[in-house]
Every structure is written in structure tokens, then in C-alpha cells.
Amino acid sequence: MLQDNIEYSFATDIPESDYQIIVDCPFFKDWIAKARKDFAVTHIHVDSVDYFSRVHRPLFIKITATATLPDGRPVHGVVLLRGNAVGVLVVLRCEGKKYLLLVRQPRLAITEEASLEIPAGILDWSGDYRKVALSELEEEAQIKAEDSELIDLSEFWWKGMTEGFAGSCGLLDERIRLYAIERDVTPEQLKAMDGKNQTYVEENEWIRTVVLPYEEAAHKFIDGKNLIALFLYERWLESRK
Structure with missing residues (x-):
């Protein structure tokens, strides 16, 4: 052909x-x-x-x-x-302390039964990164957010040079566009966000939300997109001082 x-x-x-x-x-x-x-x-x-x-x-x-x-x-x-993807760092602020809302799900490729990750998903055929980011937030983290809440970390850092972070340059075409959102929550809301289960049988997805203190979370995940998102978010915070 x-x-x-x-x-x-x-x-x-x-x-x-x-x-x-x-x-x-x-x-x-x-x-x-x-x-x-x-x-x-x-x-x-x-x-x-x-x-x-x-x-x-x-x-x-x-x-x-x-x-x-x-x-x-x-x-x-x-x-x-596999095309591009999005990931969203969810930063929660409660009584003067910061937390991250993450999801745990099985990842056979890295032999992890409960990999700790930021909400993320592949870009659908619409090609709309922001739309997919908001959809993944609602689907995986059970958070309904407005477009205005999204902080485009990729645009902040790379200034349009790339669509996103390349996680495995030797094999994957995928670039992940990274966002963040910040939310002020009450202790009751924080507790309610922890431990929510989402099951998507057709896609073999078994997801559970996890809320961890900000610094503690940073030492508990190994997923590359988490680390890059955290790095970019920290730089974004510094730029606003």
C-alpha cells in the first residue's frame, strides 16, 4: 500500500x-x-x-x-x-495546609497494583485539551470544575514550544499537556474527597481517589507526569511572588 x-x-x-x-x-x-x-x-x-x-x-x-x-x-x-494526553494536578487548601488529590489504579506495565497518579487521560478526537482535562477531573476525581480554574502549566513553562511533556522519548509519541487547579475546601469536604471509587468495566479501570498532604504525596508517587506537574506548579507559584 x-x-x-x-x-x-x-x-x-x-x-x-x-x-x-x-x-x-x-x-x-x-x-x-x-x-x-x-x-x-x-x-x-x-x-x-x-x-x-x-x-x-x-x-x-x-x-x-x-x-x-x-x-x-x-x-x-x-x-x-497513542496520541497526546492531559494530566491535572489537583491542589487542595484546607485550614492553611495544602493537599494533593490523586487517584490509585492498577498499572500492569509497571507491575503496580495501586499506582498513585494525578487525574489524566488521552486526548479524544475533539483535540480539545482543556475540555478533556475537565472531563477527566469529573470522571476520575469526581470534581466539577470551570474552564477558568485550569492553570495551563505547559503553556506557562514552554510558551507554546510544545504541546506537552514527553514521557518516553524512545518509544512513545505521546506528549502530556499538564494543568493544575487550586481549591479551598473545608475539613468535611476534604474528608469526603478521599476514598471515592470509580469503576469503568468496559475500559478495565478501577480507580480510587486519595487525598494526601502536599509534601507527603510528593515522596509517594513515581509516575513521571506527577513529578513534572509538581515541578511546573512550583515554578508557577514562584513566578507569582
């Missing part, structure tokens, strides 16, 4: 009826357009595709690309495409 002067091939277990669905996938097309600005891409082999459970639409696309730098030097071509 030849398209945009790139030759495509597909693993034998991928039905031919899916070929066009894959190459027309927005995050797949977006990655190719960006890659061709700095690399000469001649061939892409689609190794595997995972689809959303509710619709036949690509969720993850693993490829092996044949590509070189402009001067002809070859580059590593294994890429896992």
Missing part, C-alpha cells in the same frame, strides 16, 4: 478492511506529518493495533518505520503511537 509517498505494510493478523481505518486515524496522520518535517520516512510496517472497546477505532498503534535523518543516517524506528 502506497500513500503520501510512504510504503505501508501490515501484520498478517490485521484485516485488510482495517488498513484505511489505521492510516486515517487522526493521531497516526498527525505523527506522520510531524515526523516528515525532520526525517525521511520511506516505509511503515504496522505491527499491531488495539482498539477502543466500544468503537472500532485505534487506541494504540505499534509501528516499525524505516526512516533517516536528512543526511541519510538511519534512526531507531519502533514507535508506539
Whole structure:
């Protein structure tokens, strides 16, 4: 299959009826357009595709690309495409103390039964980072927020240079746009936010909210987006002094 002067091939277990669905996938097309600005891409082999459970639409696309730098030097071509994502650092203030609202969920990839993370999710096909950030807050953290509450940490730090933080540059195309929100809450509200369960059977998501003191939380998570969000938030706070 030849398209945009790139030759495509597909693993034998991928039905031919899916070929066009894959190459027309927005995050797949977006990655190719960006890659061709700095690399000469001649061939892409689609190794595997995972689809959303509710619709036949690509969720993850693993490829092996044949590509070189402009001067002809070859580059590593294994890429896992999933598109961009958002993450939101939720800072709660209660009686002069700060807390973080996080979520615990199983992460098989890092063999963690209860990984501690900020609310986050992949960018849907709308391409609207702020909309998805607000949706993930409501879905995962049970917090309804207004657009005006979102602090765009990525824009603050990178000034439009990038769409977000790249978590695994050697494999993933994903960039995570990071936001923060701040909320003043009562002790009763703080307690009510802790320990809420969300279950999304179709997506195999088992989520429980956790409220931890700000400094304590920072020493308990290992997820990269948490650490970067916290770093950016601290810099944002300093900029306002």
C-alpha cells in the first residue's frame, strides 16, 4: 500500500478492511506529518493495533518505520503511537495546609497494583485539551470544575514550544499537556474527597481517589507526569511572588 509517498505494510493478523481505518486515524496522520518535517520516512510496517472497546477505532498503534535523518543516517524506528494526553494536578487548601488529590489504579506495565497518579487521560478526537482535562477531573476525581480554574502549566513553562511533556522519548509519541487547579475546601469536604471509587468495566479501570498532604504525596508517587506537574506548579507559584 502506497500513500503520501510512504510504503505501508501490515501484520498478517490485521484485516485488510482495517488498513484505511489505521492510516486515517487522526493521531497516526498527525505523527506522520510531524515526523516528515525532520526525517525521511520511506516505509511503515504496522505491527499491531488495539482498539477502543466500544468503537472500532485505534487506541494504540505499534509501528516499525524505516526512516533517516536528512543526511541519510538511519534512526531507531519502533514507535508506539497513542496520541497526546492531559494530566491535572489537583491542589487542595484546607485550614492553611495544602493537599494533593490523586487517584490509585492498577498499572500492569509497571507491575503496580495501586499506582498513585494525578487525574489524566488521552486526548479524544475533539483535540480539545482543556475540555478533556475537565472531563477527566469529573470522571476520575469526581470534581466539577470551570474552564477558568485550569492553570495551563505547559503553556506557562514552554510558551507554546510544545504541546506537552514527553514521557518516553524512545518509544512513545505521546506528549502530556499538564494543568493544575487550586481549591479551598473545608475539613468535611476534604474528608469526603478521599476514598471515592470509580469503576469503568468496559475500559478495565478501577480507580480510587486519595487525598494526601502536599509534601507527603510528593515522596509517594513515581509516575513521571506527577513529578513534572509538581515541578511546573512550583515554578508557577514562584513566578507569582
